[in-house]
Amino acid sequence: MRNPFFRYDLNAVQAIAACAFVAVAVFAWTERTVIVDPDGLSVAYWPWKLWQIGPLLMGFVGVWWVWLSTCRVTWVRSLALGILAAVVLANGYTGLFGEYWGDVWRTVNPLFIASSSVAAVALWRCGCAAGRVGAAACVVLGAVVFANAYFVNNGVLWQILDPVRMLTELAWAAGAVRTNTAAPEASR
Numbered sequence: 001m002r003n004p005f006f007r008y009d010l011n012a013v014q015a016i017a018a019c020a021f022v023a024v025a026v027f028a029w030t031e032r033t034v035i036v037d038p039d040g041l042s043v044a045y046w047p048w049k050l051w052q053i054g055p056l057l058m059g060f061v062g063v064w065w066v067w068l069s070t071c072r073v074t075w076v077r078s079l080a081l082g083i084l085a086a087v088v089l090a091n092g093y094t095g096l097f098g099e100y101w102g103d104v105w106r107t108v109n110p111l112f113i114a115s116s117s118v119a120a121v122a123l124w125r126c127g128c129a130a131g132r133v134g135a136a137a138c139v140v141l142g143a144v145v146f147a148n149a150y151f152v153n154n155g156v157l158w159q160i161l162d163p164v165r166m167l168t169e170l171a172w173a174a175g176a177v178r179t180n181t182a183a184p185e186a187s188r
Contacts, residue, residue, distance in 0.1 A: 010069045015076040018069060022062030023107065026055045030106035043153040052106070052150055059110030060117065067118045074177045081173035084111060085166045092162040109149040112165055116142030119172050122179050141168060 010018060030052075034040075037048040070076045090096040091104045116138045124135035145165070148157050 009072055012073045012076060015066070015070045015073045016079070018062075018066050019076065019080045022058065022066060023111065025062065026058050026110055027103060027107040029054045029058065031100070031103045033103070033106065043149075043151065049150060052110075055106065055110040056113070059114040063111060063114035063118055074179070077176035078173040081115065081169045081176060084108065084115070085169035085173070088162055088166050088169070105149075108165075109145060112169070113142045113146050113149075115169070115172060116145070119175075122175075126179075138168075141165075 033048065033051055036051045037045055039045075042048050066080065067077060087104065087108055091101055091108070095101075097104045120135040120138035120142070123131040123138060125131075141164070144157075145161060148154055148161065
């Protein structure tokens with residue numbers, strides 16, 4: 001029996017709309033962070049950390065939903081990951097997003113962490129040694145971004161992570177179009 005909340009047969013327009021919905025939902029939540037952190041204390045302030053649970057949950061549920069819903073249009077996964085890499089490039093190296101640059105980072109981080117969980121599962125399920133190593137690398141990278149985004153906020157580490165994230169997202173984009181390994185067999 002099919003789950004009515006997770007469709008596995010979205011067409012291209014529906015899948016792109018799902019990606020946009022997830023990204024806008026996370027951005028809308030993070031943009032309102034000023035409600036709990038009016039002084040901009042961020043990582044050092046516990047109410048800010050608690051507020052960030054929302055984007056993390058929306059990111060995980062949303063990214064997994066998109067992954068499982070795009071079995072017919074796997075290229076949408078690659079498009080979304082490519083756009084995520086472009087957003088990291090634009091936000092880290094240009095002034096494209098202006099005063100919203102912090103909100104953009106708070107949107108990218110949970111989406112990246114969730115994407116690393118999807119990539120880890122997909123690579124692990126391939127069963128080969130290289131896949132297992134890649135899965136472990138995805139978990140480590142997701143954990144480092146999580147720790148730096150929500151607990152440490154080390155500027156030097158961000159300078160290293162930004163290009164690594166872009167390259168990783170592009171590598172995931174190249175592989176995402178080729179795999180449905182995280183989708184249950186009965187749903188295809």
